[in-house]
Every structure is written in C-alpha cells, then in structure tokens.
Amino acid sequence: MKGYWAVILIMIVIQISFFWAGVKPACALADSRDCGRLYLLSNGAVAAAIGSAELWLRVRSRYHKQVVTGCGFVLSCLLYFIVEPFADGAQMAWIVPIVVPLVYFDRRLLLITGGMTSVSYAGVYLLLERPVFDKPLLEFLLVEAMIALFIFIANGVIIRAYEASMELEQLTKSEQSLLVERAISDRLLKIDALTELYNHKTFHEYLDSLLEQCEKNGLKLQLGLLDIDNFKQINDTYGHWIGDIVLKEVAARLRETIGLNDFAARYGGEEFAVIFTDKTLEESREMVEKLREAVERMEHPYAGDKPITVSIGLCEYERGDAKEMLFRKTDDALYEAKRTGKNKVVLCTGAYASLSSK
Template sequence: MSLTKAEAMGLKHSEWIDKTLRYYWYLIFIAIVAEIFALTVTLIMSPSEFWDDVLPVLVYPTVAQVILLLITTVIYKKKITENEYILMVVGSLLAFILIAANTSLAGAPLILLLPMMISILFFNKNVVIFSYLVNVIAYLVTIALFPDLGEYLRIYEFIAYIYIFSAGFIILLAVQERSDEVIELLRKKVDQEQELMVRNTIMERLSKVDAPTGLYNHKTFQEYLAYLFEQSSTSSYRFQLAMLDIDNFKQVNDTYGHAVGDKILERIAGIIQANVDANDIASRYGGEEFGVLFTDCSFETALHVVETIRLEIERLPHEEMGGRNVTVSIGLVEYTDEEQAPVLFEKADTLLYLAKKNGKNRIETEIQ
C-alpha cells in the first residue's frame, strides 16, 4: 500500500522535490570532478588525446546537464508542477547524457541505476515502477544510438545489464514494501495513541464532571478551591466564592417527581454556565446546591454575575410545573487572608443559610 498523492504531499512533498533537485546538482558536480580527474590523467599519460576529449567528454555534457537541470529547477520553483514522474525522467536524461559522453567507459550504463534509487524517496511504488521502465528504455536507446557502446557489449553483457536493472528494481520494490509496512505500523500506532488519548480525555472529564448538569463535581470543586487558596495565601491574588441553593427543592421533587427535578437542575446549571467566565469554576456541589469560584474579577463583578443568575432563574418558567418557576438563595464571600479553605467555605455556607432565613431568593454577602 503506497502513499496516496495527498499523503505524499503531507510528507513535505515539495521539500523533497527540492532536495531531489539538489541531489541532481550534487551528481553533476561529482561527474564534473570525475571527468576533470580523468582528463588530468589523460593529459599526463597521453597529451595528444586530451584536447580531443575536453569538449565531448567535459564541456558539452556539462552544459547540456546544467541547462536541463536549470529548466527543471525553474519549473518546480515556480510551482508549474509538483509531479515527481517528470523528476524521474529528468534524472534518466541526466544519466543518459553522461553515458553518451562516455561510451567507451566500461560499466557506463550502470549510471542509470542512480535515478532508479532516487525514486524510492517518494514512498510510491508506482514511481519506482515508472523509473525502472524509463531507465530500461533509456538503456535500450543508448545501445541503439551509440554503436561504440554496443561494441563493448556482447549478448551476455547486454542481458547482464538488464538483469542488474531488474535486480535493482526488485530490491527497490522490497524496500518500498518494507516502507509500506512501517507506514502501516505507524498509522496503527498513531490510531491507537489517538484512541487512548480520547478515552483518557473522556475518562478524565467524567471523573471531574457531574453528568446530569455538565458542571464540575464536588471533588473537582474542592480541588480547585484548595489550589486557589494556596495561590492566594502566598500572593495578593484574590478570588470569590459563591454558594447557591435551590429554594424548596424537596417540595419540587415531592410534588412533581425526581425526573422534573433533574430537568430543573439541568436548566439552572445551564444558566450558571452561560453567565460565568471561562476562567471561573462552576460546579454542582451536591443535591440542589451549586458552587462558583470567580478567579479573574472584582467582588463587584462577581456580585453582578450572581445577581444576573438569580434573576434569570427566577424568571424561567418550567412547563412541567405548570409554568411555575423556582428561585435560588446565594451566599457570596471574597478571600481575605483566611488561614484554611474550609473557613472560607464555611463563611459562604453561613451566608447562604442567612439568605434562606431572610426570605430566600436573595444574595447575602459580608459587605452590606
């Protein structure tokens, strides 16, 4: 299973095209160095042959390769195409030029193995097959066009080259198949990790959230309260704590049933969640009681928010109760250097029950 075009694009496809072009430039440079070295040896050993070889062996093929690669580089840099098959053809043409310039060199056709090897960089079996076919055709063309090359090849050597190309092709296919296995293994590994991450996220959320209301649960609320208390006790950071309790909720359950009570809890939780800030912690503390930690606002702002919540709850009719509404009583305090978190919570709870005592559907604070 080879990579699709879209998947290949995702593996920095353009970047690898640029790298392949750069590799081609490296090969041209190496070929120039090799030709210069060979010509230097020729100059020492047979000076008369040196000048006959400079143009056909060094200058002409180098110019042809540079022009071809410059045109190809411009095409890809301008994003005219990002087709890797064209790149394989260019690699075969570069090799063909070198072979044409060195027909008397034993083993020159083996240069065609280089673009075949580069084809594996794109993780696509079709590209490997295409490169193999193009290079076999290039080899056959060189035999047909350059009789000098054919003179050095007996039928057994011709078959041997075809065998070498085919053997290289089979090895590249094996490498591609192995790459496919690795890719598939990585895919499964990523899928498993993502599935585990999602499961852990869900489990973590379930452990923190009260299912009926979608707010944080009692345990999580206490953890956040302890954390905020710790932070505030070592700095000038301030926060507010509000405790809300539904008035006469037992009567609602007894009269209309627990199913109706659950719907009312859910609606009130929705009102609370809609009014608090993203930095605030809203929770169902237990039964019909809710808690809110305001972490990034003034006491006046917190008071305004809980008053808005109280009014919206009071004005919300419930069809299950014949259009009647429910109310909440609220106690609101601000952290003021209390030594322990339970002390602050006890203050809020005391104010909550004071609101109940003073007529319900109201807010009580330490600031009058």
C-alpha cells in the same frame, strides 16, 4: 536537483583530470580533434537538461516527480556516453533514473522507469557496445540482471516503507483514540452528568489550589453557595424528573452568568457552589444578584408556572482563614438567606444584612 548539479560538477572535474593526466578515450574517435567538442557538447546537454528541469519545477506546480525522473533518465544516458570511452563500468550510470522513484516511494514510477532503463540499455548495447566496443553478451546480461535486481530491491523498499507508513498511521490513530478516551474519562470523573457543571470532588481540588494562591500571592477570592428554594416540595409535587429539569435550567443560568475565570460546581442535591476570582466582593455580589434575578424570571410550564427561586450566601476569603472557616461563613450566610425569607443574596459581613430580596 542539487544532487544532479553535484553529479555533473564531479563528472566535469573527473574529465578535466583525465585530460590533464593524458588519459586517452578508448573510443574509435579518440584521435579526432572533435573529441573535446563532443564532450563539451555532452556536458552542455546534461547542464541544459538539468537547467530545463529546474526551470519547470520553479514555474510549474504539476508533474514534479515525472520531470525529476525524466531528467535523471536523460542524465544517465549522457553520463554513460561521457564515461564509457574513458573507463569500464559506465553502465552504472543507468541506475540513476531508478533511484529517483525510490526517493519518492512511487512504485508505478519505479516500474515504468525501470522498464525504460532496461530497454534503453538493450538498445545501446545492440547499436553501440556490441559493434563499436565489442562488449561480450555476458556483460550485457550481467548489467541487465543488475538493473533488474536494483528494481526488485527498490520495489521491496517502497513496499516496506508503505507498510511502515500504514503501521505508523494506525499507531497514531490508536494514540489519538486513547487521548480522546482519556479526555472523555477525565471529563466524566470531573463533570456532574446531569448539570454538566464540575462535581463536588473537582470543586474541592480546585478550591484548595486557589486558596494556596490566596495565601502566597494575595489572590482575591469569593465563595458563593446557592440553594434552590423549596426543591423538596417541587420533587414531591411534580416528580423527580421535573426536579432534574429545574436543576439543569438553574445550572444553565449559572454558566451564563459567571465569568471566564470563575468556577461553578454542583455541590450536592439542589445546592451549587461558585468560586469568584480576581473580583471585588461588590463585583461578585452583583453577579450572584444577576443570577438570582435570572432564575426568578424563568418560566416553568411543566411546574404549573410557579416561580422557582434561589437563596445565595456569599463570602470573601480572608488570609489566615482555613477552607473550613470559609465554608462555615458562607454556609451561615446561606442559612441566613433561607431563614429570613429566601430568594435573596446575603453576605457574610457583620449581621448578615440582606443586599437583595424579593
């Protein structure tokens, strides 16, 4: 709508310039004192049409395209009658309503508006241009051809824009599919398929990054190694598929127990690894003890309802220790838990005192 206001403002400026320069209208009514009033009325009608359309767009939420196009059609008619008495080529004003559907990329609106424009100009020629201005038939045909050509070009632009939009949509969908496939691929590379915990490789990558933070920024970190007690006996007695079920259930309890900033992985076979961050050693000990108790309380009707337990070794990283030293201490604590009766949590402090046992 701002474009319409700009057009009417320009036309008013041009008319005032013509009057100041003494340019007389070529119309038969040019000598009439009512000529000025006629143009004032025409400009007022244009302003009223634009104002009405502006009001509709602000108040109503429907038919915006139709209102803007209709306003353009009325504007083109009135501009034609304003310009025609002063200069040739006023027929170009009939192009205005055809431009609006092109802005909206609406083919149906373009064809309807184009047809109305062509018919309206034919009526103007037969009722005004031919009898009053004595315009030749060839000029009428040229203007109609120009309108038809503009409609044809605008229609081609809309079709091409639609095709480009479809191509862009297909490209976007393809890119989204690639992103999804890449995300799935990354997940498959990082996640253990059976337990849905992180795998051995991802665990070490994450641990290396955290150990750097420990050395640089003093991040607190504890490593826990968890091993299912007598797992080989479970496999030999009930079969490997029962063993897989046990692994899944222990992994589920592990996910439920750890915090958002912690990291759990299937380290290999029946062994799991957990990295605790931003916690004290006592807080981490309480979490692994909670995990041990949760596993012990699980029921296993598929395994003769015999209890399944875990042994856990827990160690806090100390600055200066390499990753290998951290694993060695934690593995020693796990071995101590296994050696001293299983189903317990052992810290790698001093003589590996058991903090919890059944």
